[in-house]
Amino acid sequence: MKQTHLIGLTTAELSDFVASLGQPAYRARQIFAGIHGRRLRSFDEMTDLPKELRQQLANQATISSLRLESRYISSDGTRRYLFKTYDDYPVETVFIPEERRDTICFSSQSGCPLQCTFCLTAQLGLLRNLTAGEIVEQIIFALNDAYSVGVATPRGTNLVGMGAGEPFLNFDHLMKAIGIMNDAAGLHIVPNRITISTAGIVPSIRELAATPNRPHLAISLAAPNDKLRNDLMPINKKWPIQELLAACKEFEKSLRGNERFTFEYVMLRGVNDSDSHARELANLLNQHDLRAKVNLIPHNPAEPLPYQPSAPERVEAFREILESKGIHAFIRRPRGRDILAACGQLAARSASGEPPLSIDRSRGLRAG
Ligand code: SAH
Numbered sequence: 117m118k119q120t121h122l123i124g125l126t127t128a129e130l131s132d133f134v135a136s137l138g139q140p141a142y143r144a145r146q147i148f149a150g151i152h153g154r155r156l157r158s159f160d161e162m163t164d165l166p167k168e169l170r171q172q173l174a175n176q177a178t179i180s181s182l183r184l185e186s187r188y189i190s191s192d193g194t195r196r197y198l199f200k201t202y203d204d205y206p207v208e209t210v211f212i213p214e215e216r217r218d219t220i221c222f223s224s225q226s227g228c229p230l231q232c233t234f235c236l237t238a239q240l241g242l243l244r245n246l247t248a249g250e251i252v253e254q255i256i257f258a259l260n261d262a263y264s265v266g267v268a269t270p271r272g273t274n275l276v277g278m279g280a281g282e283p284f285l286n287f288d289h290l291m292k293a294i295g296i297m298n299d300a301a302g303l304h305i306v307p308n309r310i311t312i313s314t315a316g317i318v319p320s321i322r323e324l325a326a327t328p329n330r331p332h333l334a335i336s337l338a339a340p341n342d343k344l345r346n347d348l349m350p351i352n353k354k355w356p357i358q359e360l361l362a363a364c365k366e367f368e369k370s371l372r373g374n375e376r377f378t379f380e381y382v383m384l385r386g387v388n389d390s391d392s393h394a395r396e397l398a399n400l401l402n403q404h405d406l407r408a409k410v411n412l413i414p415h416n417p418a419e420p421l422p423y424q425p426s427a428p429e430r431v432e433a434f435r436e437i438l439e440s441k442g443i444h445a446f447i448r449r450p451r452g453r454d455i456l457a458a459c460g461q462l463a464a465r466s467a468s469g470e471p472p473l474s475i476d477r478s479r480g481l482r483a484g
Contacts, residue, residue, distance in 0.1 A: 119176060119177050119178045120133060120176060120177040120178075121177070121178055121179075121180070121181050121247070121249045122147065122151060122177050122178070122179050122249075123151055123152075123179055123180055123181075123249040123252050123253050123256070124247050124248040124249020124250070124252065124292070124293075124296070125249075125296075126292065126295060126296055127144065127145070127148050127299065127301075130144040130147060130148055131144040133177070134147065137169075137172060137173075137176070139169065143165065143169065145301065146162070146164055146165060147162065147165070147173075148299070148301055148302060149301050149302070150162040150164075150165075151179055151256075151302070152252075152256070152296070152297075152299065152301070152302025152303050153301055153302050153303075153304075154265075154266045155256050155259060155260050155265055155266060156179070156265060156266065157179060157180065157260070157265060158174075158179065159171075159173045159174050159179070160174075161265070161266075180249075180253050180256070180257075181201065181202045181249065181250065181253070182199040182200070182201060182207060182250060182253050182254070182257065183199060183200045183201075183202075184197060184198075184199055184257070185198045185199060185200050185206075186198045187261070188455035188456075188457065189455065190451070190452040190453075190454050190455045190457060191454055192451055192452065192454075193212075193213045194210060194211065194212050194213070194451045194452030194455065194457050195210070195211040195258070195261065195262070195452075195457075196208065196209070196210050196211075196452060196455050196456065196457035196462075197209045197210075197211075197254075197257065197258065197261070199254070199257075201226065201244075201246075201250060205226035205227075205243045205244055206226055206227075206240075206243070206280075207223050207226055207246065207250060207254065207280070208223055208279055208280055208462040209221065209222050209223060209254040209255075209257070209258055209279060210279065210451075210452060210457045210462075211258040211261070211262055212451050212452070213262070216271060216272075217271050217272040217273065217274050218262065218269070218271060218272070218273050218274070219273075219274045219275070219276060220254070220255050220258050220259075220273060220274070220275050220276070221275075221276045221277075221278050221279050222251060222254045222255060222275060222276075222277060222279050223246065223251075223254065223279030223280035223281050223462065224245075224246060224251065224277055224279070224280075224281040224282070224283040224285075224286045224289075224290055225242060225243070225244070225245050225246060225280060225281025225282065225283075225285065225286055226240075226242075226243035226244050226245075226246060226280065226281070227240035227241050227242050227243035227244075227280060227281070228240065228241075228242060228280055228281045228282055229241065229242035229282065229285065230282050230315050230349070230350070230351050231349075231350045231351075232315065232336075232338070232348060232349045232350075232351075232460075233347065233348050233349075233421065233423075234338070234348060234382055234384060234415060234418065234421060234423050234460060235418070235421075235460040236418040236421065236460055236461055236462065236463035236465075237280045237281070237460070237462050237463055239463055240280075240463055242281075245281075245285070245286040245289060246281070246286065246289065247289055248289045248290075248292035248293040248296060249293075251289065251290065251293035252293050252296050252297055252303075255273070255275065255297065255303065255305070256303070259273065259303075272309065273303075273305050273309065274309045274310070274311075275297075275305060275309060275310040275311070276310075276311050276312075276313065276334075277290065277310070277311065277312040277313055277331075278311075278313040278334070278459060279462055280462045280463075282314065282315055282317065283312050283313065283314060284312070284314045284317035284320035284321075284324075285317060287320050287323065290312070291327070294307055294310060294331060297310075298329070307329050307330055307331040307332075308331075308332070310331035310332065311331060311332040311333070311334050311378070312324070312331050312332070312333060312334065313334040313335070313336060313380065314333070314334070314335055314336065315335075315336050315349055315351050316335055316336070316337075316349070316351055316352070316355050316360045317351075317355070318355040318359055318360060318363045321333065321335075321360075321363040321364065321366075321367055322363055322366055322367070324367065324370075325366055325367040325369065325370040326370070330370070332375065332377065332378075333367060333377045333378070334377065334378040334379070334380055334411075335360070335364065335377065335378070335379050335380065336349070336379075336380045336382070337379045337380065337381050337397075337410075338380075338381060338382050338384075338388060339352075339388050339393075340388075340393055340396035340397035340400050341357070341396060341400075342356045342357050344387075344388060344393075345357060348384075348387075348388070357400070361400070361404045361406070364377065364404065364406055364408070365404055365406065368406060368407055371407055375407075376407050376408055376409050376444075377406075377407070377408050377409075378408065378409055378410070378411055379401070379408055379409070379410045379411070380410075380411050380413055381397070381410055381411065381412050381413065382413045382414075382415055382459070382460070383412055383413065383414045383415060383425060383426035383430070383431050383434065384415050384423045384424070384425075384426065385415070385423070385424040385425060385426045385427070385430070386424075387423065389426040389430050389431070389434055391433065391434075391437060393434070394433075394434045394437035394438055395437060395441070397410070397438065397443075398437065398438050398441035398442070398443050399441070401443055402441060402442065402443070408443075409443075409444040409445065409446065410438055410443055410444065410445040410446070411445075411446050411447075411448050412431055412434060412435055412445060412446065412447050412448065413448045413450070413459055414426055414428075414431055414447075414448075414450060415460070416450055416453055416458040416459055416460050416461050417453065417461075418460055418461055431447055432447070435447055
């Protein structure tokens with residue numbers, strides 16, 4: 117992209133950019149507040165800037181770069197956005213309204229290189245890492261769609277890095293985006309309202325533990341032993357469960373107050389949901405004595421993948437076994453399943469399940 121994409125710049129970088137235009141530093145603060153605080157989409161809307169500067173900016177820079185391809189609204193109010201990057205790769209974002217807060221689930225990569233067998237995004241393979249700007253833009257777009265440009269949000273915004281991609285394989289861009297969103301002159305979404313979910317990239321778990329003002333951590337476990345986890349999440353062959361939990365133990369030292377971290381356990385009927393799996397999981401977590409809770413996520417339909425969700429009674433029985441062994445466990449209610457917005461369903465599909473786009477890896481995405 118020839119033009120500078122301003123949404124992905126920190127205030128310091130924006131100051132440099134503004135200086136290169138021969139403008140005083142306070143203009144950078146105005147522009148930052150316009151983009152991130154008021155969520156403006158064009159320089160024309162920044163009426164506190166002189167007209168000539170707005171023109172100059174429009175010539176040399178863009179605020180945003182994602183193009184909305186489709187928007188789907190679920191019967192439960194969840195919204196899914198399918199964007200394309202400037203070079204035509206798919207990006208998906210999910211907005212989940214709740215009574216007391218909104219949650220935005222953002223993507224960190226276009227596609228995903230991990231091969232989790234139960235997740236549809238895996239079918240895309242890795243297309244590319246998203247830039248910090250492309251991450252921040254997903255949040256700004258979703259808030260503008262829900263509340264209109266320039267309108268303050270009526271309740272808090274939580275973010276979850278649980279969309280497409282493995283966030284820890286795009287660590288630097290992710291952390292930069294989190295820093296930009298933390299700025300009080302902008303979105304002011306503090307890391308304490310952000311949870312990053314990983315399939316278990318061990319070195320990054322250690323790195324996150326050492327990061328000041330870090331977001332919360334969730335780990336996708338999906339199995340209580342290496343044999344099963346190797347099958348479901350091949351990344352386990354690189355970092356098996358004992359190594360993963362050792363890194364978690366290390367991470368535990370960085371927990372604040374009554375903060376806990378979360379294990380996500382996708383419930384696959386007849387695969388990982390028996391009583392003995394529950395006991396094995398409880399024993400595993402108790403062995404490591406981790407300050408953690410478990411979120412049980414019934415599998416979301418993801419044809420053509422060969423899995424079914426566990427029955428509600430099975431999920432409840434599994435939860436009770438965990439609780440009886442002292443592990444706090446919660447059942448996650450799926451949101452936006454009807455529009456393929458739920459966990460593991462993000463694969464650039466239309467709401468009817470048809471892939472709207474055909475992917476040619478060498479050339480990016482083409483309408484098809
Ligand atoms: N790569 C990261 C973040 C994306 S996956 C990670 O693995 O954590 C986000 C969550 O969705 C993970 O916990 C994953 O186990 C879960 N998930 C994936 N496919 C799913 C499906 N079809 N149904 C329910 N949960 C699924």
